[in-house]
Amino acid sequence: MRGRPGLLFFSGLPGNLQMTFVPVDFLLKEAMKGNYAVGAFNCNNMEIVQAIVRAAEEENAPVIMQASQGAIKYAGIGFITAMAREAAANAKVPVALHLDHGTSFDQVMQCLRNGFSGVMIDGSKHPLEENIALTRQVIAAARPIGVSVEAELGKIGGTEDDITVSEREAMFTDPAEAKYFVEQTGVDSLAVAIGTAHGQYKGEPKLDFERLKKIVSMVDIPIVLHGSSGVPGEAVQEAIALGVRKVNIDTNIREAFVAACRKVLDTDSREIDPRKVLGPAREAAVEVIREKIRIFGSSGKA
Template sequence: MALVTVAELLTKAYREGYAVGAFNCNNMEIVQAIVAAAEAENSPVIIQASQGAIKYAGIDYIAALSHQAAKNAKVPVALHLDHGTSLEQVMACIRHGFTSVMIDGSKYPFAENVAITKKVVELAHAVGVSVEAELGKIGGTEDDISVDERDAFFTDPEEAREFVAQTGVDSLAVAIGTAHGRYKGVPKLDFERLAKIRELVHIPLVLHGSSGVPDEDIKKAISLGVAKVNIDTNIREAFVGKMREVLEKNPDEIDPRKILGPAREAAIEIIREKIRVFGSSNKA
């Protein structure tokens, strides 16, 4: 089937109380793993590409792989730009058939974030593409975007209400205590803040930096309006961990298929686990 928009997937998830997994891809095997896991769980799914993925694989390859995967898929698949940094990059992704884009203006003052997000919404909506934005800074590192922990700040609920009203964005990534990359300890999420945001903001919320967050915390966040959960680090850990395991057992192995094949299977398993936690199994 053809790619669908993230807004289409999240509207249903938000209404029914589950979340759709957004899984970062970097190569063919991970794209295949994302769709295979979603099909095995009969779940909608979001393939997303970050700055680093686009730089590494190239936007042409990411788009072509994802379109082919969706064409053959038995479940709804969306293709999303993760942490877009400029209007030019957003437009390039739209031209390449991305069905959803994120414009991350969180590093700017509130008014400037509103202005760039509003412009992206106007252009994207005109061609049927959905838009995610971010308010508040999420700690850690996301490819080229780094936020020092002491500079990270949480999303203000009243600002979130005003931001959504002014921009018309489809979904909002909120900062409530998660971070990109590996955690140094167990993250502590501000559920009281999330509940207040949900009271004031009536669109699907997005949780970034979710690898390493305990399953019960993810489920609680979903009960408080989170309808899209981003996973990247857990996939990398499973994928590269299996590659290391294969090479340790067979150090003379030179067939990429015998190394990357098992890594793909490991990625499928971790993605299936996440889909079950998110509650999207059998929601396709």
Template sequence: MPLVTVAELLEKAEEGSYAVGAFNCNNMEIIQAIIEAAELEKAPVIIQASQGAIKYAGIDYIATLIKTAASSSSVPVAMHLDHGTSFEQVVQCIRKGFTSVMIDGSRLPLEENIAVTRAVVQVARAVGVSVEAELGKIGGTEDDITVNEWEASLTDPEEARYFVKQTEVDSLAIAIGTAHGRYKGVPRLDFERLKRVRELINIPIVLHGSSGVPDEAIKRAVELGVRKINIDTNLREAFTAAIRRALSDNPQEIDPRKILGPAREAMREVVREKIRLFGSAGKAVE
């Protein structure tokens, strides 16, 4: 099946009141795990590559792997740039076939964030690529992008309304208490803030830093209008735990397939669980 845009997937998610999982990838096994899970759950899926993934694997490898996976898939797949930090990088990803891009200007003053986001929207929309932006700072670390806990600030609902009007972006990532990486405690999401943002903007809302957020909080966020949910840390945890088990059970093993195979299976099960939690299971056949 040809790649689709994130905007297409989220439009259907809006109609069906569910969220689509957006899973970060770094290598072949992760991409295979995501696709296998989506196929088994008959769910639409977003495979996204961050700054770190592109730096590690190379944009050509990442793009080709995702395109290959999607070409033989029976479920809709979008290829998304996660946390793009420059206009130039966004354009490069569009040229490589990404169907959706995120421009993260959240560290910039509001008007500068609007300016760079508008520039990306104009270019992307001309070639049918959807755009996600971010407003408010999400705590923790995402590859090379770090926001200290004291610096993290939540999204202002009125600013969100103004930002969306000025940029005409397709979806918006907001900060309501989640963080990238592992949590030190149980995160508490600001649902009242989410409600207010939802009332003021008419585009899908994105939740970053969702690994480690309690299931009930995720369900509540979906009920209140979140339509794209990002997962990365949970996949890393499953990947490394499975590798540790494989090597612990057989310290003499030297066959990468017998080490990485179990890791792929473990990640696949995590993705399946998330898809069911987000409510997107079975939505690819409706």
């Protein structure tokens, strides 16, 4: 991947919102060719945005920054977009901006208007046909402006912002349904449920690799692994070898970030300079992200 091919320029946006991001679909197609996965890291504040790009640059890797509903609610889509735009404009590696777990058409449209280069519509809580209909609606809006669409089939356990799925309700993705879903929607990538969960794990997760094999054999699009924080590196690498091309990480970044903040404040409880608290946290996030990029096999792929 030389230079920054496949860049998107949303000329139809207002002047102050025009921006350039690499399409998520381009990054994942390159990953399919190279048999590696691209890391998708959630950004919640400026320091984490900076950490994501710096880690990617140090590893010479393509990277996807993700904004979840919680991040957008916390920072505001204007701030998230502005930070990501600044980071991407000055980055030495390809950077994409992606909506993570969008749950409504209106939210997707908001992200499209703000120049995201990939969106996820999570209709997994709906019956299959409703999920298909919602995904088609999003694709009809996103594809004409070159924005790729990720969907989800099956339910991933745990909590993602305000979306909660109990262990009892968590359902693995059915391979035959995955084939039907992709045929009916033409979606660009698919998040599947094979045993991962959002948030912190109570024990070591066991991934259903046979199910993953079946899904990959029946669909010819990039597969996405959500809830990958806490999954052993060897298991993630096996999933990538079987066809996963996008791996989402959030919790591990939060853990490292907050632990570094606590360490500073435990050392000096009278510290009042946010830079001295958040600076070490940013460094801790960089190291976590670099490690994940190496696990994913995307180092040196920019």
